[in-house]
Every structure is written in C-alpha cells, then in structure tokens.
Amino acid sequence: MIFRIVVRRLFFLIFVLFGLSLVTFSLSHLIPSNPARLIAGPRASKEVVDKIREQYGMNDPVVTQYVDYMQGIVVFDFGESTSSRRPVSDDIKQYLPATVELTLAALFLAIVVGMPLGILSAVRPNSIFDIIGRLVSITGLAMPSFWLALMFQFFFFAKLGWLPDGQRLPSQVEPPGQITTLYTVDSLLRGDIGLFWTSFKHLILPSVVLAYGSLAVITRMVRSGMLEVLSQDYVRTARAKGLRESVVVVKHALKNALLPTLTVLGLQVGLVFGGAVLVEIVFSWPGLGRYAVQGINQFDYNAVMGTTLIIAFIYVVVNLVVDVLYVVVDPRISYA
Amino acid sequence: MSIEDTHPTSVRTVPPRTAAVPAASERAATLLAEGRASRMADPTDWRSRIGRFNRRFFRGKPLNALGAFIIVLFFILTILGSNLARARGVEYDPTRPRCGESNSCISQKFEGPSWKHWFGTDDIGRDVFSRVISGAKYSLAIAAMILVIAVTVGTIVGAVAGYMGGAVDELLMRITDMFLAFPALVLAIAISASLGPSLRNAVIALSVVYWPWYARLVRAQVLSIKTREYVEAARAIGSSHNRVLLRHIMPNAVSVVIIQMTLDVGYAVLATAGLSFIGLGAQPPTPEWGRMITDARNFFRDAWWFITFPGLALTITVLGFNLVGDGLRDYLDPRTVRE
Numbered sequence: 001m002i003f004r005i006v007v008r009r010l011f012f013l014i015f016v017l018f019g020l021s022l023v024t025f026s027l028s029h030l031i032p033s034n035p036a037r038l039i040a041g042p043r044a045s046k047e048v049v050d051k052i053r054e055q056y057g058m059n060d061p062v063v064t065q066y067v068d069y070m071q072g073i074v075v076f077d078f079g080e081s082t083s084s085r086r087p088v089s090d091d092i093k094q095y096l097p098a099t100v101e102l103t104l105a106a107l108f109l110a111i112v113v114g115m116p117l118g119i120l121s122a123v124r125p126n127s128i129f130d131i132i133g134r135l136v137s138i139t140g141l142a143m144p145s146f147w148l149a150l151m152f153q154f155f156f157f158a159k160l161g162w163l164p165d166g167q168r169l170p171s172q173v174e175p176p177g178q179i180t181t182l183y184t185v186d187s188l189l190r191g192d193i194g195l196f197w198t199s200f201k202h203l204i205l206p207s208v209v210l211a212y213g214s215l216a217v218i219t220r221m222v223r224s225g226m227l228e229v230l231s232q233d234y235v236r237t238a239r240a241k242g243l244r245e246s247v248v249v250v251k252h253a254l255k256n257a258l259l260p261t262l263t264v265l266g267l268q269v270g271l272v273f274g275g276a277v278l279v280e281i282v283f284s285w286p287g288l289g290r291y292a293v294q295g296i297n298q299f300d301y302n303a304v305m306g307t308t309l310i311i312a313f314i315y316v317v318v319n320l321v322v323d324v325l326y327v328v329v330d331p332r333i334s335y336a
Numbered sequence: 337m338s339i340e341d342t343h344p345t346s347v348r349t350v351p352p353r354t355a356a357v358p359a360a361s362e363r364a365a366t367l368l369a370e371g372r373a374s375r376m377a378d379p380t381d382w383r384s385r386i387g388r389f390n391r392r393f394f395r396g397k398p399l400n401a402l403g404a405f406i407i408v409l410f411f412i413l414t415i416l417g418s419n420l421a422r423a424r425g426v427e428y429d430p431t432r433p434r435c436g437e438s439n440s441c442i443s444q445k446f447e448g449p450s451w452k453h454w455f456g457t458d459d460i461g462r463d464v465f466s467r468v469i470s471g472a473k474y475s476l477a478i479a480a481m482i483l484v485i486a487v488t489v490g491t492i493v494g495a496v497a498g499y500m501g502g503a504v505d506e507l508l509m510r511i512t513d514m515f516l517a518f519p520a521l522v523l524a525i526a527i528s529a530s531l532g533p534s535l536r537n538a539v540i541a542l543s544v545v546y547w548p549w550y551a552r553l554v555r556a557q558v559l560s561i562k563t564r565e566y567v568e569a570a571r572a573i574g575s576s577h578n579r580v581l582l583r584h585i586m587p588n589a590v591s592v593v594i595i596q597m598t599l600d601v602g603y604a605v606l607a608t609a610g611l612s613f614i615g616l617g618a619q620p621p622t623p624e625w626g627r628m629i630t631d632a633r634n635f636f637r638d639a640w641w642f643i644t645f646p647g648l649a650l651t652i653t654v655l656g657f658n659l660v661g662d663g664l665r666d667y668l669d670p671r672t673v674r675e
Contacts, residue, residue, distance in 0.1 A: 019514030023523075027530040138399075142655035144606050146613045147629055147647035150636060158637045274521025278610055282633075293614050296529040308526040312518045 005327055009320045020312050024305040025069050029062070078306030083298040088306035091291060096310070097181035098168055099287035102280070103272045104182075105203055106210035110268065114215045115261075118222025122230065122257075123249055133219050140216020145275045149209045149282035156205060164202050166284035173198060206283045210275050214268040221264050225257035259330055266322035270315050393667050400663035406656025413472035421466035430462065430470035430623045449641050456641035458632070464642060467623040468649050474624040475653060478539055479604040483597050485543035490550025491586075491593065497551065498558030499581050509555065515548040521607060528616045535624070538617040542607055546600065553596055557589035591668050599661035602654035609650055625650045 053059055060068070072078065078088035121133030157165040168183055169175055176186035176195055183199035229235060230253050238248045277289030284290070288307050295303030394401050421430045447457040455464035497508040515523070527541035561567065562585055570584045609626025611617040618624035620631065625646040632643035 015510070016513060016517045019510070020517055023514055023518070024526065027526055138655065138658070139651070142602065142606075142658055143651045144609050144613075144626070144629070144647060144654075146610065147643070147650065150629070150633060150643055151647070154636055154640060154643075270519030270522075273519045274610075277521065277525060278613060281614065292525065296525070297615065301530070304526055304529050308518070308522055311522050315519050316517050 002324065002327060006324055009323060013316060013320060016316050017313065020309055020316075021070055021073050022066075024309050025066055028301050028305050029065075073309065078309065079302040081295070081300055081303045083295065083300040083303065088302050091303065092288065092306060092310055095286060095288045095291045098285055099273075099276055099280070099289060101168075101182040101184065101203065102206055102210060102285060102287060103269070103276055105184075105207035106272055106276075107214065107265075107268065109207055109211040110214035110218050111265070113211075114218030115222050117215075118219045118261075119226055119249065119254065119257075121219070122223045122226030123245075133223055136212075137216045137220040137223070140212050140214075140219075143212070145209055145213060146278040146282055148212060149206070149279050152205050152209055153282065163205050166202075166206075166282070168202050168286060169199055206279050206285055209282075210272060210279045213275060214272055217264055217268060217271075218261060221261045222257060225260050226253060229253045229257045259326070262322060262326060262329065266319040269318045273311050273315060389667070393663055397663060399659050403656045403659025403663060406652055407660055410472055410476065410653050410656060413469050414476045415473075417472045418466075418470035421463070421470050424466070430466040448639075455645040456639065458628075458639075458642050459635055464628075464645055467628060468625070468645050471623045471625045471628065471646065471649065472653070474535075474618065474622065475605045475608070475650075478535065478608045478624075479601045481539050482542045482546060482604045482608070483600060485539075486546035486600075487550050487593060487597060489543070490547040490552075491554050493547070494551035494554030494556075495558050495581060495586060495589075498555035499562060499577070499585065505555075508551070512548040512551045515544070516552070518545075520545045521610060524607060524611060525614065525616065528611055533616045533619065535612075535618045535622070538608055538611045541611070541616075542604060545607075546604070549600075550593065550596070553592060554589055557592055558585055561585045561588050595661060595665050595668060598657060598664055601657040602661070605650065605654055605657075 058065075076089045078092075080086065081088045081091055084091055117129060117133045117136065120127070120129035122130075124130060153165050156163045164170070173195070176183055176190055176192065176199075179186045179189050184196055184203060187193075187195035187199055226249075230249075235248060235253055238252045239245070243252075273289075276285075276287065277293065279285065280287045280289040281293055288311065292304050292307040295301070295307070394404075418430055447453055449456045453463050453465065455468060458464055458467070493508050493512065497505040497512075518526075524538075524541045524545045527544055528537045531537035531540060558581075567580060567584055570580050575584070608617055609624070609629070612624050612626030613630050615630065618627040620627065628646040629643055629650075632639070632646070636643040
C-alpha cells in the first residue's frame, strides 16, 4: 500500500523535475544581457565573444540547447560558474551544508517551541502561554526576516556583545572534519565541546530569526487544530469516562490535531529556504542563498539557476516524504 | 422566479473527512477553501448586512478593529504621504539630499530622532520620517499590481480547469504544479534576477509566483460548486457554459479569493521588500521600505533609527492586513460561528 504510493509519487517527481528544468531553462534564456560578453569581459573583441558563444553552444537551436541542459542536469552538471570558474555543482556541494545546518536548526526550533506553545495556548486559553502564542503567531508573519535579523544583530552583537555577528565559525578556527558536514554535529562527534559551543553560538541568531516565521505558522496551526479537536464528542467521551486531562490531551486530541500541522510543515520547508536566502546575507552565512545572490550580482546565471534547481529539488523531495508520512500517520487516507 | 432566488442563501458546507487527500500544496488551498458557506447575492437589504458585519467583525474583537485602523492609516499615507512630506519644506523632501547635490550640509546627516526630525536623518541628510511615509504608496501599488495580475491569471486558469475538467484540467494543473514546486521566494529571486533588477520586474516575478496559488484555490472552489443542484438546474434550463460559470459558479467562489487576497497583501509587501533588500526590486533613491533597510544596513550600528523605522512601518502594515484577513476568514467561515 505505502509502497504503491511511494512509486506513484516518484513518477510524479520525475514529471515535476522535468517541469523545474523547463522553468529554469526558460528563465536563463530570458536574460536580456549577452552571457558570452559577460564571460569574455568588457574589453574582449567580437571574435572572442563569438568563439565563446560557439564553445558554450549558444548558437545551437533552442531544442538542442535544452537537450544538452537536461543531459547535464541528470548527472548534476549545471555548467560552469562564470564567477568562481568552477563547476556550479562543486560550488553547491561546498555551500549546501551550511544552508542545511541553518534550515534544519530553524525547523527544529520552530517545531520544538511551536508545538508545545500551540498545545498549551489551546488547552489553557487566556493564560500566559496563550498570550505569548497569539503574539508570536501574529507578529511572526508580519516581520520581514531580514529586518529582524539586522535588529537581532544590533542588539545581541553590537549592543550586548553576547553573540557573534555572522559566519559559521571565526575565520581563524579550523572547521571540524567532514563527517556530516554540519559543524555542530561534527564537533560533537569529535568530542570537541569548545568547538561545538563556538559553532553553536554562531548558529543561534540566524536560526532563531529564520525559525520565527515558521514558529508562527506552526503555533497557529497546532492551536487551531487543538481547539477544534478538543470540542469534539470523542474528547468529551474520553473526559466523561474519567481519563486524566493530560491523557485526553496527549493521547486523544493531539494525534488528530497534528495532521494539518504536518501539511504546513512540508510547506514551511519552502518558506524557510526562501527566508534563508535573506538571513544568510545578513549573517554572512556561507550557504546557498548567499551564493545565489552573489551570483546575481555577478551575472552568474549558471550559479543562480543551479541553486534554484537544487533548492526546488530538495523542496519537492521533502514534500514527497510529507505526503508519504501523511498516509503513515493517518490510515484513513489513501491516494487512490 | 429566477434561479438565484431559489438558492439557499447560506449552504453550510462542512465536507466530511474525505478518504482521498490531495497533494501537500493542494491541501493548503483546500484547508482554506473547505467549509465555507456558499454566498450568493443576498436579497436582504444592505443596511442590515453591514450592521451584521459590524457586529460580528468588530464587536469584542479588538484585533480586527486594530487591523482595520492600520489599513485605513496606510491608505491615507498612500494618498497623502509624499505630499505631506514635501509640504513641510525642502529639507523634508523624501528623495532629494537635504541641500541638493552639494555637500554643504553633510554635518546634518545621521541626526538622531528629534522634534525636528522625528525619525532622524539618513546618510545623506534626508528626513527618515518623510521617507517612511512616502514609502507607503510603493508598497500598496506593488502589492495591488501583483495581486491583480496573479488573481486574474489564477482565476481564469483555475476556473477553466475546474469547470472543463478532463485533459484541459490535467494540462493546466500540471503547469500550475511546475510553478508550485519551487519555494516562492526562491523562484521570485530567480525570475527577477533573469529579468534584471527593477521594481517592474520584481512585480512580474512575484505575479508569476503567486498566480498558481489562486489557480488551485479557484479550481477547488469551482469543483465543489459545480456539483450543486442549482448549477445543474441552470444547465437544465439551457444556460450556456459561460453563463453558468460566470453567473452561477464564480460569484460563490469570490469570497474565498477575497480573503486570500487580503492575507496575501502582507506577503506581497514582504516579498517585494525582500527582493529590494537583495537589490532586485526598488532602486535608489526610491523610498521603498525594503530598499531603505538595505541602504541603512551599513550604518545601523551608529544610526539605529535609520533602519528601525522602515522595518516597523513594514511590520505594522503587514500586521494590519493579516489581522483583517484573519478576521474576514473567521467572519466568512461557518465553522467558527458558534452562536
């Protein structure tokens, strides 16, 4: 049953990836500027530019170019970055772990804080938790993340001096080895508490800022889900037969309230990736978002489209996993 | 007696927990869409409807009132903002440096908030308060344009797909899926990077990002409405497809779209500011709020006011639209009516 769903979704995934490549390919052909001229530099002669056009296959028919492009994508070849002069896929390999560490930390934070906050504010209306919960869910979606990031930087770095202003580690510190490529996890695995603490401190501000928007959504979903479930008959029955309130909340209500939350969680990944672009810039976080924006400023379209495609790919896969989880969690659902 | 008169005015549609649940992105749309009363032209007179709206929307709901107040203020600033700023004199001009092109008054930059300059001055001596109130119109114009384009395209695609079904539906929705597979802001960045940095291109990029959400939303609405008996009845008495879609189905889908639009104004404002922050949206000296934050970035350790106020303006504006959007959703959602 689950196997069949996974296979179905995988077929769909192939289709979506095809679509993604079509979108990014069309975009890179929308560019009004002359990419060959950009590669050659402003002083290059016309012959050099023509040679580059030939070399990069820019004179081929569009269909041929697209086929070439697709053949590249299948083996994770996004062409050469015109700014770093390296394959874009190498750049992505270098910058991806930073983004993964940041987004995972943010999502973790959003879930770990948002779920209890949502539950408590539903179970205890008008308590301090409810007030905090509602405040978070109202402000979280209204504040621009890059502004919040700069504000945090101002208070916690410039004013209070508690936390570093950016980067994953200070420049003179050697990063831990390449076990998982996540600095906090790697330093723990190596048993280097000092290094863990340093990288952890660098992670705090960016991940808190990034988590805030998702925290708002999760708190709100859990809260409204719980409120709806708690007013239902079977919860009253559970209470009537004398179950303790904690059992009613956790065993009876929570499970059903979590379903809609799971859905938004998949979508949050998209929100977090988008927010990461902005947050990475503010905190000089050496991740994909900053790489893409640097690519934009240097007209490095291979880098921009490669990064876009990779992020979309991760997003699609995550949502596939969420869809499958949905079936696992709720046996009433099928994708028949 | 026309078909409209025979409609139940408020059909409670709380769909049962269905066995088949659509894909993740679709579920978000249906979460918003499900369980909303079908709303047709109501024969009751307008005054009582407005009265009921006031009672249910404002009474005992200070947040809704706050949101409405913020939106009204925002609209006033949109219309009057830059004129108000200019009316205070040349030194309050939102775009020109304080003393023209010369640097004779360079000492007047980075003044802290004072009675003269409520929000202080920026790096070339411009009054930050003037710039902030002048910025309202950019946010509103941008958000309005984005939403008009996105809603128009999305509604047409969604309505056609939902009503026609079959291969057309399949084709249109697969195209929609292609766009929905990207995280919104990431796609917007890629598009506006390809088109080149300007406010116009940012608007195009964000419209491209937003229309698929409306297509999904409208399609889901049309799908659920078109099975109603009154639609069948309209077809039976010989109404054309156009008429059925425009006169009998779409009016019932409108409220959902309006709620979503109210909620999306905030997102559109934030996303535009985000693009401007990266350098892809508004270009200097436009006093767009996101752009102001970028410009202030390099100085904010010494001049906190320069960056704080545009951000606060953004936050408060988005907050206003979100509060009203939430309020409208509660107002129009029959599940929350427990009277």
